[in-house]
Amino acid sequence: MHFVDAKGILTTNGGRCGMNIYRGCSHGCIYCDSRSKCYQFTHPFEDIEVKQNAPELLEAALKSKRKKCMIGTGAMSDPYMHCEMELGLTRKCLEIIRMYEFGLAIQTKSDRILRDIDLLDDINRAAKCVVEMTLTTFDDELCSILEPNVCNTKRRIEVLEEMQKRGIPTIVWITPILPYINDTEENVSQILDECARVGVKGIIDFGMGLTLREGDREYYYEALDKHFPGLKRKYIERYGNAYDLPSPNAKRLLKLLREKCKENNMLYKPEDCFEYMNELPERFEQMSLFDIDN
Numbered sequence: 088m089h090f091v092d093a094k095g096i097l098t099t100n101g102g103r104c105g106m107n108i109y110r111g112c113s114h115g116c117i118y119c120d121s122r123s124k125c126y127q128f129t130h131p132f133e134d135i136e137v138k139q140n141a142p143e144l145l146e147a148a149l150k151s152k153r154k155k156c157m158i159g160t161g162a163m164s165d166p167y168m169h170c171e172m173e174l175g176l177t178r179k180c181l182e183i184i185r186m187y188e189f190g191l192a193i194q195t196k197s198d199r200i201l202r203d204i205d206l207l208d209d210i211n212r213a214a215k216c217v218v219e220m221t222l223t224t225f226d227d228e229l230c231s232i233l234e235p236n237v238c239n240t241k242r243r244i245e246v247l248e249e250m251q252k253r254g255i256p257t258i259v260w261i262t263p264i265l266p267y268i269n270d271t272e273e274n275v276s277q278i279l280d281e282c283a284r285v286g287v288k289g290i291i292d293f294g295m296g297l298t299l300r301e302g303d304r305e306y307y308y309e310a311l312d313k314h315f316p317g318l319k320r321k322y323i324e325r326y327g328n329a330y331d332l333p334s335p336n337a338k339r340l341l342k343l344l345r346e347k348c349k350e351n352n353m354l355y356k357p358e359d360c361f362e363y364m365n366e367l368p369e370r371f372e373q374m375s376l377f378d379i380d381n
C-alpha cells in the first residue's frame with residue numbers, strides 16, 4: 088500500500104454524498120469492475136492507495152454542510168480490507184459521521200465491519216445507517232474462487248443477522264450473476280431465503296448478469312482459464328466483447344427474485360433500494376430554519 092494526501096473526499100450525486108477512503112482493493116474478486124481501465128489506475132490494483140488525510144477532509148466537509156445527508160461508502164473499494172484493521176481510517180470517518188449526526192450507507196463483503204458495530208448502532212440511532220452486503224454464491228467452495236480474500240457468504244449472512252438484532256437496516260447486492268457459474272435457481276433461491284430470514288430490507292440486482300470492460304475482462308478471463316477450463320471460449324462465442332453479459336437464465340432468475348421479494352416484503356427494484364438508501368428522514372435533515380443547502 089502507499090499513502091497520499093487527497094484533495095477532497097466527498098462527492099455529491101443527487102441527494103447522496105459518497106466517499107472512498109481507499110483506492111484499489113485486496114479482496115481479489117475475479118469479476119471486479121473497479122479494475123476497469125476507465126478508472127485510470129496509475130498503480131497496481133492491489134497496491135492500495137490510502138487517503139491518509141480522509142478523516143480531516145471529511146470533518147471539514149461535514150462542518151461546512153448546511154444540510155445533512157446520507158454518506159455512501161464502499162462502492163469502488165471495500166472499506167474493510169485487511170489494511171483497515173491496521174490503519175483504522177474507516178473507523179475514524181465513522182466517528183466523524185457520528186459526531187456530526189449524518190446518515191451512512193456502507194457497503195462491504197467483510198465481517199470486519201462488526202468491529203465498528205458500536206458506531207453503526209450510534210449512527211443509526213442518531214440519524215440512519217444502512218449496511219449493504221454483496222452475496223453472490225451460497226457455495227463456500229465457489230465463493231473461495233470468486234471472492235478469495237474475504238469471508239464467505241454464510242459468514243456475511245451472520246453479519247446481516249447481527250445487524251437485524253440491532254435494528255440496523257440492510258440491503259443485499261445479489262450481483263454479479265456470472266453466466267454458467269452462479270446463475271442457478273438453487274443458488275439465487277438459497278441466498279434470497281436467507282435474506283428473508285434475516286430481515287433484509289431490499290435486494291439490488293441489475294438484470295441477473297455480469298458486466299465486463301477493458302481491464303476487468305482480462306482479469307476475469309484469466310480466472311476462468313484457471314478455475315473453469317473451456318468456459319472462456321463459451322463466453323466469447325456467446326457474448327463477444329459485449330459490456331452486458333446477461334445470464335441465459337436471467338428471465339427465470341428475475342421472476343424468482345420478484346416473487347421471493349414480494350412474498351417476503353423485500354424491495355426488489357434497484358430504484359426503490361437506492362431511494363431508501365439515499366433518504367435521510369426529514370427530522371434529521373434540518374439543521375436550522377435558516378440553513379441553505381450546499
Ligand code: SF4
Binds near residue numbers: 113118121163164196
Ligand atoms: S470487494 Fe469490490 S472492489 Fe474489492 S475486489 Fe471485490 S468487487 Fe472489487
